[in-house]
Amino acid sequence: MFVLAELKDTIRIAPEQFHLKLSEAVRDEINRKLANKVLLNVGLCIALKDIVKLGDSIILPGDGASHTEVIFRYIVFRPTVGDVITGKIRSCSREGVHITLGFFDDILIPPTALQHPSRFEEAEQAWVWEYPLENGEGHDLFMDIGEPIKFRVSREIFEESSPIGPPDQAESASTSASQTTADVKTPYRIIAAINESGLGVLSWWESHGQEENGEDDGNEEDVEEVEMDTETV
Template sequence: MFVLAELKDTIRIAPDQFHLKLVEAIRDEINRKLANKVLLNLGLCIALKDIVSLKDSIILPGDGASHTEVLFRYIVFRPTIGSILTGKIRSCSREGVHVTLGFFDDILIPPSALQHPSRFEEAEQAWVWEYPLEDGAKHDLFMDIGEPIKFRVSREIFEESSPIGPPKTDAQQASTSAAASAAVASSQQTEVKTPYRIVAAINESGLGVLSWWDQQNQGAEEGDENEDEDNIEYENDEDGEGAYEE
């Protein structure tokens, strides 16, 4: 789920940070620059592991800050395809089940990757697995918000996201009509992309909401206990007292 990525970057340390040790200042700046950021085709950056090497610091003309080329290792979240993770259901929609890991929310289980057959309940805003029973009936198993869920990573999607431009000034907004402003806002919203997404699946045995399998395991254990009780025979001894024998 987590990997170590070796990266190289030139780190700028502002003059107001010169009172710190160079390594400490560089650590703080690297984490400020990368923590909780997505690097294209690499993953979600979590925290700095260590600094491998530092080159000489230089001060460029017209800039009082120091610039240091740094080779470092960073902890990155990027689960391998096929790995099994456990998260919580964040929400449900017709697009599928949205799952969160607490620090990463962009996980989607599409309808085609849910247990079959499943349906979406508009009133409950939840997906339901129509679990088949032995008598041919079906038992509804709901995928409720907040439920722990186990899933398999089936695909990852990286998209290059770029800024949509600075916001308009008051004068520019006054010069445009309300309809034009609404159209611009709508187009800007559609341009916002998620830089890193995970597509997951639960359409196999043992995956899905954890409480489903807990209930089945409890039912199996109760069945075993009942079988053990059926194997116990009650007999009377010569004194008329009862004795249990297996």
Template sequence: MFVLAELKDTVRILPKKFKRKLNDSITDELNRKLANKVYHNVGLCIALHDITKIQESFIFPGDGSSHTKVIFRYIVFRPFIEEILIGKIRSCSVDGVHVTLGFFEDIVIPPHKLQHPSRFDQTEQAWVWEYDTGDGEKHDLFMDAGEIIRFRVVSETFTETLPTGPKTGADAAEKSEAKNVSPYALGAAIDEPGLGLLSWWENT
């Protein structure tokens, strides 16, 4: 679920921080810049693990800050495809079951990846697995918000989001829609025995 990613960056340190140890200033700056942010095609950055190389620092004309190239390792959330994880149902919609891990919420189990057969109950706003009891009857198993769920990661999507200036009219609506696009999302599945709500399998 978590991996170490080796990255490199040029860190800018303001003059007011020159009294501190360079290593501490770089650590603070890297965490400020990357923590809880998605690094494209890498994953969700969690925290700095260590700094492996600090190169020379430079001060450019007109800028009193120092600029230091560093190579470092960062703890990143990026589960591998087919990995089994346990989360909590955040909500349900016609698009599927939305799952959260607490620190990461962009996980969706689409309808075709639910236990079969399943249906969406508009009144309860929940997906329901129509479980066959084996004696010709079906028992409705609801997937309610807040339930603990075990799922398999089947896909990942990185979307590059670029900053945009203020817009009006139709452009503003387009900008608002773009803001709702997650830079990193996971697709999941529960369409096999042992997956789904933990309560389903407690007595099996």
């Protein structure tokens, strides 16, 4: 889920920071630049782990600052495709189920990757898994906001978000339009899936486990689990 990325950059240390130790000043500067930002094709940057190499500092004519080439390692949130992560449901909409991890919000489970069969309940604004019972009827399992959910990462999408031009083009209509397009463009999105047994809202599976454990540990558990698998598939 988290990886270390090795990066190289030239860091400018302004004269007012010369009283600090060079390594301290460089650390601060790197964190100021990267923390909580998405680096294209690298992931969401969290915090500096360590500095691998500090190069020689140089000064440029006309600039009182020093420039240092630094190789460093940064803690980055970058789940690999296939990872299973537990998050919380942020909201449900026609587009699918949105999930949050607290520090990262752009995770979407599209309707096609929900448990089958699922339907969207307009009144409740929630997705519902119509869990099939043995007698042919269905049992509705709601996906409510805030519930912990286990999902598998199925795709990652990086998008270059270039700086947006000057917003004031006279008409307010056009600005609102450009704002909405800017909102839509997220630099790093994760597409997830829960269409496997064991994935989805945690309580769906926990209750089964507990019941079985309560009855008798051992083989029975596995037998029932297998039955459930065949039902859901």
